[in-house]
Amino acid sequence: MPDCLPLRSKIIKYMQKLRILGITLLTLVVMQAQAQELELPQPSPWAQVSQKYGLSQVTVTYSRPAMKGRKIFGGLVPYGEMWRTGANKAIELKLEGDNRINGQQIEPGAYSLFTIPGQTEWTIIINKNTELWGTGGYKQEEDVMRFTVKPGTCASTESFTIGFANVKEKSLTVELSWETTKVSFDITTEIVEQGKANIDAAIQAAENTMGLYNDAAEFYLDNNLDAKIALEWAKKSVAQRERYWNLYTLARAYAANGMKKEAVETAERSLTLSNEAKNTGFSQTIEKSLTEWKGK
DSSP states (O other): OOOOHHHHHHHHHHHHHHHHHHHHHHHHHHHHHHHHTOOOOOSSOEEEEEEEETTEEEEEEEEOOBOTTOOTBTTTBOTTSOBOSSSSBOEEEEEESSEEETTEEEOSEEEEEEEEOOSSOEEEEEESOOOOBSSTTOOGGGEEEEEEEOOEEEEEEEEEEEEEESOOSSEEEEEEEEEEEEEEEEEEOOOHHHHHHHHHHHHHHSOOOHHHHHHHHHHHHHTTOOHHHHHHHHHHHHHHOOOHHHHHHHHHHHHHTTOHHHHHHHHHHHHHHHHHTTOHHHHHHHHHHHHHHHTO
C-alpha cells in the first residue's frame, strides 16, 4: 500500500496557502471599506433651507465657504465675473407650486443659481442645468432668466449664508449674505385661483365638516372674494355646531355683506364663548371688530 503522507502534506500546505490568501483579501476589502467611510470636516459644508409660503414651497441646497480672514468681494470673488455663488456644486433652487421670480412666471422644478457680483449691481442667473460644479460647462442658452439687483450691507457674516425673510402668504425674500454684503430678491405666488379650486374639490369630495366650511369662508373673506358665498359657507359651519371661531367668521361674513346688525349680534355671541374658553387673544380680535362695526 503506497504511503499517503506526502500527498496529505501537500494538501495541508495548499489549504494553508488558500486560507492565508483569503485572510489577505478580506483584510484588503475591510481596509478599502474603512477608507471609503473616512469622514473629515469639510471646508465648505453642505446646507439646505426650505420655506413654505402660500400654496408653494422654495428649497435651496448649497455649500457654505468661510471668510477665514480673506477679502471676499473684489478679492476672492472678483467683481464682474460669474460666480458659482458658494462652493462645490452649483446652488440648487427647487420650486414647488406656483412661483414668480422678478415678476416672471417660472415652472415648478429644480434650477441652478449663479451670480455676477458688482460693486453697485449684481446679476442673478437662474439656469436649467443643476449638475454643474463651478462655472465650467455653463451655457447661457440654458438660462431661464437673468435680472439685476442692488447689493446692500449686513453685519459681518463669516460663512456664506442663504435664508428667507419677509415670509408672507403671497411672497418671500431670498437673501444671500457673506462678508458685509447682502443681496436679495423676491419670489411671489398666486393663491386665489388655486385656493378656490382646492375648496371646490374638498367640498365635493369630503364630508362637509364645520371646519372645512369655516376655512373656505375665511379664505374668501381674507382675499375679498364673493362675500355671498362666504356667508353661505359660514352659516353652514355654524349650523353644524357653534364655536367662537366659526361665529366670528360668520360675523365677518355678515359685515362683508353690509349686514351690520347681524354682524354685531353674532360677534357678541362669539365674544361670550371666546371669553368662556379664556382665549384672550381671540377675544381681543373680536372686540376690535365690534368697535369697528358699531362705529359705522
